[in-house]
Amino acid sequence: DAKTTQPPSMDCAEGRAANLPCNHSTISGNEYVYWYRQIHSQGPQYIIHGLKNNETNEMASLIITEDRKSSTLILPHATLRDTAVYYCIAPYGGSQGNLIFGKGTKLSVKP
Amino acid sequence: EPEVTQTPSHQVTQMGQEVILRCVPISNHLYFYWYRQILGQKVEFLVSFYNNEISEKSEIFDDQFSVERPDGSNFTLKIRSTKLEDSAMYFCASSVWASGGLLTDTQYFGPGTRLTVL
Numbered sequence: 265d266a267k268t269t270q271p272p273s274m275d276c277a278e279g280r281a282a283n284l285p286c287n288h289s290t291i292s293g294n295e296y297v298y299w300y301r302q303i304h305s306q307g308p309q310y311i312i313h314g315l316k317n318n319e320t321n322e323m324a325s326l327i328i329t330e331d332r333k334s335s336t337l338i339l340p341h342a343t344l345r346d347t348a349v350y351y352c353i354a355p356y357g358g359s360q361g362n363l364i365f366g367k368g369t370k371l372s373v374k375p
Numbered sequence: 376e377p378e379v380t381q382t383p384s385h386q387v388t389q390m391g392q393e394v395i396l397r398c399v400p401i402s403n404h405l406y407f408y409w410y411r412q413i414l415g416q417k418v419e420f421l422v423s424f425y426n427n428e429i430s431e432k433s434e435i436f437d438d439q440f441s442v443e444r445p446d447g448s449n450f451t452l453k454i455r456s457t458k459l460e461d462s463a464m465y466f467c468a469s470s471v472w473a474s475g476g477l478l479t480d481t482q483y484f485g486p487g488t489r490l491t492v493l
Contacts, residue, residue, distance in 0.1 A: 307466045307484030361473030365418040
């Protein structure tokens, strides 16, 4: 089973920042946190990952708390196309890197 | 930008028939995966494959399933005798490596094949 906890759903107004939280209290010191999203029934799409420092790329920012027990994915200016299920995955996976998906957070961006 | 491709996009088959789902991973990737997602449920890991052999498999991946890399570009999932409960989206993924956290470990997913078993 997934070792993360995410709210089942969230709404965000178009153009505003979407902040998606994730609890991963059992993560150990060298285990990464990854975020993926799935738009409708398409294949999961990689967004960002991090270990302990905050990370930013062209899609999003990832804020990891100092104790590493939780993180927040930030979409700075959400658009309608960001409506998707967002998955926080931590730790990354099994011995060969298989991903364990939870139910994720269904983000609805509204005009 | 390189991407994982899958064919067909939709496969309809009769119960008991064999199906082969095809994937072309990203060309410099070394690890390959299959996942499935039954409608309305979570994405579930099936199998990982490296160096022409299975690295890890889940309980779902029973004797009815097999994987193969028949040539330098394709990666296939075969279901020998399909059941109604095999109806799902099947996603192929690939990564350069699989050590657990480097950017090279990032798995990139294909668009999926929707399998419908009647």
